[in-house]
Amino acid sequence: MTKATRMTSDEQTGPEPAHVPVLLDRVLALLGPALSDRPAVAVDATLGLGGHAEALLAAHPQLTLVGLDRDQTALTRSRDRLARYAGRSHLVHAVYDRMPDVLDELGIHGVDGVLFDLGVSSMQLDVxxxxxxxxxxxxxxxxxxxxxxxxxxxxxxxxxxxxxxxxxxxxxxxxxxxxxxxxxxxxxxxxxxxxxxxxxxxxxxxxxxxxxxxxxxxxxxxxxxxxxxxxAELDAVRSAVPAALAELTVGGRIVVLSYQSLEDRIVKQSFAELATDRTPPDLPVPLPDSGPQLRLLSRGSEPATDDEIAANPRAASVRLRAAERIRQAS
The missing domain is CATH 1.10.150.170 (Putative methyltransferase TM0872, insert domain)
Known part of the structure; x- marks a missing residue:
């Protein structure tokens, strides 16, 4: 199903999207169970040109979206693209490692979904x-x-x-x-x-x-x-991914798209830290307060399919990791 078919007739207005969001259908499928059929909050930590954000808002009519981007030109273009959703979106000029501060300023305590689409954007490459x-x-x-x-x-x-x-x-x-x-x-x-x-x-x-x-x-x-x-991209990723995980409510989901191995390694380590059972090995049963906080939703890092790469060559180097929070920290 394409983005357009998820929109109602009065939402299908505005300019044609100028770019193809990477792994859009997979992102929607992974985040969907945490956002569907109820008021929910999601953070697009790397808003860019707003392609993923637009599709999430169209797919989930009760969703409130917080979009962050350090690029002011991208924010301006995303505001135009997402104007029809202005009543349930907050677009903020900030690097993604400031997510906890932004959420606190908005009075939001806990989120149901987080998306990172790391690296350089199509707009930045093309200009x-x-x-x-x-x-x-x-x-x-x-x-x-x-x-x-x-x-x-x-x-x-x-x-x-x-x-x-x-x-x-x-x-x-x-x-x-x-x-x-x-x-x-x-x-x-x-x-x-x-x-x-x-x-x-x-x-x-x-x-x-x-x-x-x-x-x-x-x-x-x-x-x-x-x-x-x-x-300072890697420093931002090192602090932002654990901070985003801390903001997830139980049942909340996170999806990260990385484009080079250094980023992907940081994401892998951050997920593994919370997906590990910390029960001492000499105990016969798991301790409730030592069990995993995350359930991994992807087997390792997922690449794009051949069809995705053919439609969007910039997806060739992407690696996706996703997880769901199953327990809050003690």
Whole structure:
């Protein structure tokens, strides 16, 4: 069933959606049992262009949705897209690790569903001047919130070589991190690096020819690493996922879409921490206060299907994890 068929006739207004939400049907199916046929509250922690949020609001007429995004342009576009649901939605300019504060400010105590769609959004990739894409020339920005914080230009021009290599190695899993950092250092001694195209070409030349002929664009890992550093993405995920789990009521569900292994590992560990029985192994029966707090709803991390990837190529790297709260913390 498509999003449109879930809308009533008076809701089928407004502009045609500009993007295809990743794993939409799977997200709706996983969150549905926690949101259906009653007043419920869900948080879309990474609102983006509002595709998942719109479908959730259309599918659940009693749902109140809280949408968070650090990108003010995305928020503006989502407000337009979700205008028909203004009476039961709260759209807030905030990074997702501020979820507990936002809910407290709204007077909401406990939620029934949470969705994270991590990583860079379609809009951020497609708007060249944001500087996220190595295939288009633009200023080296990469900030998800362009109103604050350092840019990728700041990182490549001011970080010591050792720190820059660490960022590329840890966040980009780049084998040639030191070579690239040294190449950047030689270039910036001549003139500051300001262009995505110049950086992409510099990275390409720094990587051995035999390596750059395989595995996609040679600058892909460097751009990922810079984006993660600029936006402190992994730090936000480390604090936001446990905080979101703490907000879930019993029966509430969480779905997380990750696009690279570092994010997925954090989500896996956060879920496992609460899905484990803590009863001491020498006791014959489980202790009620030591039992699991979560039930995992996905077997490991789920990839997109071939049909999903064909319809939406950006789903190729997605990994989904989902869980349901079955017991509150003691």
């Amino acid at each position: 060249a001047e944001r500087g996220f894409a190595y295939a288009q020339d633009a200023p080296l920005d990469m900030r998800m919130d362009q109103s604050t914080g350092m840019t990728a230009e700041d990182v490549v021009n001011t970080y010591p070589v050792a720190d820059l290599a660490r960022v590329l190695r840890v966040y980009g899993q780049e084998r040639f991190a030191l070579r690239i950092a040294q190449s950047i250092d030689r270039e910036r001694r001549v003139a500051p690096l300001r262009s995505t195209a110049v950086l992409a070409e510099l990275v390409r030349e720094a990587i051995p020819a035999a390596t750059r002929r395989r595995g996609g664009h040679p600058a892909k890992r460097t751009f990922q690493a810079l984006r993660i550093e600029v936006n």
